[in-house]
Amino acid sequence: MRSGRTAWLTASLLLGALSGCERRTPPPLPPPQVGFALPVRADVTLKADEVASVTAVNSVDLVARVPGFLTHIDYKDGAFVARGTLLFVIEQSPYRTKVVQAQGGVAAAQASLLDAKSTYDRLLPLAAKGDTSKSNLDAAKAALDSDAGNLQQQQANLAQAEINLSYTQIRAPFAGMVTTHLQSLGELVGASGPQTLATVVETDRVHLTANISQSDVAAVGPDPRALLGRHVQVRGDAGGVVLIGTIDYVAPQIDPGTGTLQVRALVANPGNTLMPGGFAHLSLPLAPIRRALLVPTQAVFQDELGAFVYTLAHGGRVRRTPVTLGQADGADTIVRGLPADAQVAVSGLGRLSDGAQVSVTQAPAGARAP
Structure with a gap:
């Protein structure tokens, strides 16, 4: 009997709980x-927005072209330098000595040539009158020609000596930033051939190279070279300042492996905003749509x-x-x-x-x- 009453109470409680749940059901949400x-x-104008690689317009290794000891390093690593700035000096005294020697050789050859010409000029009228033999005149002419050739050789030696002396001074070929020096002061450089001392990188202009899709190329028209001279907008990989560049190169054919066409823009780069070796976002106008x-x-x-x-x-x-x-x-x-x-x-x-x-x-x- 007790178990029946317990079952009845349990069922009543469950029904009450279910009724309470039904009463708490939320109303349907109103329409959004x-x-x-x-x-x-x-x-509007169709644009190609691409990620472009940034490269320096000019980047040159500075090399020791003659052997010798490094006597001067005249810049601070990472400095911006003007075109023609003296950066390295290789020991010059041996090369100055060779220039003096070559100058002496030129002077001696000039004297010999002058003497040979005087002899030839003296014998020439005598040979015409038969007062000297033709063999003497021929010998004088041969000596004159030989001394003229020797003078040319000595002049070439002097020019080479002067060139080698100029190679002892390594200057910046253009304005840019110079990397850290790779050789130490007092070190023997160039002994086994040209040796890199540092690299100078032009930073006030950069090239941006991107690849645009074949469909974007088609939007340009029948001749992709129409892109040449078009202005592009450039933003660094981290956003920020927008720079303006100009397309200065369009590849002559589409890359069959990627189906893309390479284009390149020349961009002024004040403040070294874009770092060579990095990436930037390039926006290239393709065609207007009315x-x-x-x-x-x-x-x-x-x-x-x-x-x-x-x-x-x-x-x-x-x-x-x-x-x-x-x-x-x-x-x-x-x-x-x-x-x-x-x-x-x-x-x-x-x-x-x-x-x-x-x-x-x-x-x-x-x-x-x-």
Whole structure:
């Protein structure tokens, strides 16, 4: 009997608990408030936005071209130097001595040539009158020619000695930053051939090299060389200052391995904003599009079926409307396949699905494409 009463009480408690749960069930959520806006027609320019590698316009290894001991290092590692700045000096006294020796050789050869010419000039009229033999005249002419050749040789030796002396001074071939020196003061350099002492890198101009897709190339027109001279916008890999450059090279053919075309821009680089060896973002204008249809980028969704937007249908419901995407233009995206009078959902997008009931509100300021 007691067990029956216990079962009855347990069932009553369970029923009471279930009734309480039913009473606490929350009401259904109201329809989401969604802002709608018309797509906008505007003239835009197609752009290729690419990551580009940054290289120095000029970068040269400074080498010891003659052997000798390093007597001067006349710069601070990492310093910016002007064109012609003296950076290294190799022991000069042996090379000055060779220049003096060569100068002596030239002077002696000039004297010998002058004497040979005097002898030849004296014998020439005598030979004409038969007062000296033809063999004597021929010997004098041979001596004259030999001394003339010797003078040329001595002059060449002097020129080479002067060149070698000039090689003892290593100067910056252009303005730029110089890397750390690789050889120490007093060290013998160049003994086994040209030896690198440092590298100078031009930093006030850089090249940006990027590869654009074949579809972007097609947008340019039949001749990609039309890109030459076009201005590009450049931003460092970390954002920041926007620089302006000019396309100065377009590859003559598309790379068959990647299907891309290499282009290069010359960019002024004040303050060493872009570091050679790094990367930057390059925006290259390709072609204008008149009256493109734009919708805010946040209004565009994509899934396994493709890109779509939500548009307002009858009865306050939204409809999934497939679109073909063009290029994003700032905060807006070019679309095709969308009626120009379609009301596109641009805010309150978090709870939308195809056929969902919504509460229509005014689109927030800035929701429309400019």
